[in-house]
Amino acid sequence: MKILEIRSLTRVLMGLFIIVALLLFLIPIFYMITSAFKKPIETFAYPPVWIFRPVFDNFIYAFQKLKILNYMRNSIIVATTSALLALFVAFPAAYGLARIKFKGRNKLAIIFLMLQSIPTIAVVFAFFFLARSLSLIDTRILLIIAYLYWGVPYAIWQLRGYIMSIPIEIEEAALIDGCNQLLIPYIITLPLITPGLVATAILVFITFWNEYVLAFFLTLKDAVTLPVSTSLFMTHTEILWGPMFATATLSALPVMVFVLIIRKYFVRSLTYGAIK
């Protein structure tokens, strides 16, 4: 329940700021989406063309000639599975690092950080060899597992931050009430950091969705994901802006859907009051 009443003028100013910011961020996106419906000659026009007759050629081209649907399917499978796996493994680890005081806790946390900071270019080479010897090249499983090297530490650090924002007293109270020690993170803490969890899930998913280097080197034709397919638009003679914008529009869709579905979890947890 909000006690503070914000003065109307301040509200208006804040609102204006947000609208202007939103416009700045969205104008390029709007331009890209509309350009997906333009003919090539209109893409390069200067001053830019705002009013035109939309055509669907670019989308048709992307689906038929470039077979974008396959890449989308691969991206969805890989990104979703890997993100879920990463969170599943990272949450307990984040909890352990956030709450439990043990010797070397900070050092361990930093080790996780260091492991994550290896530039992908270095890692991909080794993965390539390993995958080759296990005959896993060009499989979705390979990507799902490979992505974890970055995803798990990343999620651990994000979640750790959110967990540390929750006062420990709540968990201690639950413990006193007789709640099982091992279940506390899942029953008490998890619901409280739901916004943070959701935010992390989104970020991890988006990163996997857009991951390029590993996907590029570890796939050939079966497991090719959407980012790698962008090379199809850069031909020798021209950049196929139309189909590229069409694909960009299409690849933003699953993420938007995902966000819209889970947006209600972004609201403050209603269980707060219940503890007191």
Added chain:
Amino acid sequence: MKKIIVVLLVLLLGVGTVFGSETPKVIKEWGDPVREKLAGTEIFILASAHPSINAFQELTPQFEALTGIKVNWVIIEEGAMYGRILMELAAGGKSINAMMVCPEYLFGLVDLDALEPLNKYIKNAPAWFDQEDIFPAYMDMLTGLDDNVYAVPFAGESGFLMYRKDLFDEYGISVPATCDEVLETAKFFHDKDLNGDGKGDIDGISFRGRRGWGMNWPWALMTFPFGGELLDPKTGNSRFNSQGTIDALSFLVEAAKYAPEGIESFGHYEAWTAFSMGRAAMLIESTAAAPLMEDKTSSLVAGKVGYSAMPEGPAGAYSGVWGWGLGMTKASNEKQKEAVWALMTYLFSREKQMEYLANNGVVTRVSGFEYLEKEKLPYLSAIKDALAQAAKLAKKGYTVVPRSPIWMEVVELMGTYGSMAVAGQMTPEVAAEVTHEMVQKAIDNNRLQKQK
């Protein structure tokens, strides 16, 4: 009378069968034994998105039906292809059976012993393949000094000058024949106000100024008209400090003054669109750009373009050849190699050239050229002239892409320092000198490596 009609009908039928049938008998005769031997073999070809590759992909189903070989085209971006090839090779190279190569990286790959020489395959090719029909200049650029053919070319290009015929006519400008005239004409059109509204509407000339796979192209092209050298053909050492090479860069830096803004970051996309959107009066670029300039759906200047061979520099007028071909990976097994060769025979043959051209493939054969001439395309005679200029250069013992195993590194260096000169970060003299130093260092390093 009746007899004559019958004979005519039979003849017509016979002729009809030959022309109307899907697969000529000759090809089927070739195809059947191939099918027996290689049906079920799967091959992977690494290539980038190129109109010719698109054409080949259109023709692939017929090939697969004929021979039972499964063909997988792995398409990746041109800029990243080199890195990918190197990774594949460093890891044993068995997952790719053929790769798209250009002369710039061919010799590096040859040095890594990655490619199988194709001479023995070509010698035994069926008559309908007709290797002689491929432009000799294109075959040559993919042949090593040891006379081994490492790749079969499927898309060739040279460099020439494109200009706005309509504007030249309007202002009474004649087509520049020398490099100095090019600069004068560029100056004339610099920031020219065409419609009297007080604002400049067009600029003089467009070309690539971008670093990376960019301005090394015009620099290499212009070096020879100015009498310079890139690498010494005999010793392989750097000749980037030769006066002609420096002058070529100075020419480009000067021309950049009369180019649309942003020239220092123009890759070939931007360079081409500057011209096709009517923002530059001239374009020194690859012949591959010509069909796009005439395409009404994406070019504003279609029908207004004039084409001419390269302008003459102090040392004469020269052009060069570049292009793409397909090379066979050495690490593949016998069956895969045979399958790759079967694919090359089919797709690159004279027999299939017409269909390939109909699918927008780039012309690489004399017969293809003759076929196109019937279409009366405006740029064909200029291309012919440019090829002649390139031949002239070859006769002198030079190529715009020297046969050096480290040429990709040189390209990157040329692109970096040349681009700095165009961007005004250093003078052409200094840029050429630094390039010379760095290139020589790279050459020496490579030699040291070889000795180990």
Added chain:
Amino acid sequence: MSVINNRKYALIYIAPAFVIVVLLTLVPIFMVIAMSMSEWTYGQTFNSSTFIGLQNFINLFRSKELLHSLRLTLIFLFTSVTMEFFLGFTIAYFLDRLNMKVNSLLLGLFMLPMVMMPAMVGTVNRLFFHPRGLVNFFVESFIGFRVNWYSAGYALIAVIIAEIWQWTPFFILTTYAGLQAIPQEPIEAALVDGAGSTQTLFLVTLPLLTPVLLVSILIRTMECLRNFDMIFNFFAGGPGNATETLPINIYRTTIYSRALGFGSAKGFVLIALMVIGAIVLSKLLIKYSWNE
């Protein structure tokens, strides 16, 4: 009293994650270290390359290009992350205060730039920042003349703008989630006690948010240091070397100069930078975490 401090549980919680990550990264780490101590190029197998100890690193210090790349990388990093942070925080804070029903929808819209592939953002910005492109259309409308983004003087700025555009939403998202997650009682208590909203912000809200903010800055810093796809597709390090940050320099060394050893050594410098940044920020995190 706090059984939560029981160390045995730590093992159970952390082990799975630790095992997975270490397995996936141990081999590559050793490879990078080994590679950076050798002189290796393509065409040799690693076994036949020469071991040269720390020579690569010594050469690094002599390299002028490396210094230039380092300088550019740091400028890029500090400018981008700082601006992203302030802009992102402000937007998230305002959204939180306004507490409108459409907040989650707006949040979703704000995330669109992040959803784009960095490689595509680079390519598309090549079009947008063209002297006759979308950006200059607006610049010209407001200022009256066009800026040559393609020139050596402005290219880095263009790259920074592109980066800020794409990643400010990251801060919006994490900050907003943080604001939603922190307990409201201290804030409400302060306001009841008569504190103004600005005071509340700085004295109550921010301290509560510090862990989340620091982590976000940390993560964004590391990702920004790694940025390759976007800059590569945008300017490829040019014009000249105006946008050649460290990752691009590494790519050039490894692929074009084919010096896998030297390139790995440079990669090491990048990792070192990231680790330093990480350690600094995480020490801050530990210091300011209020529930220690």
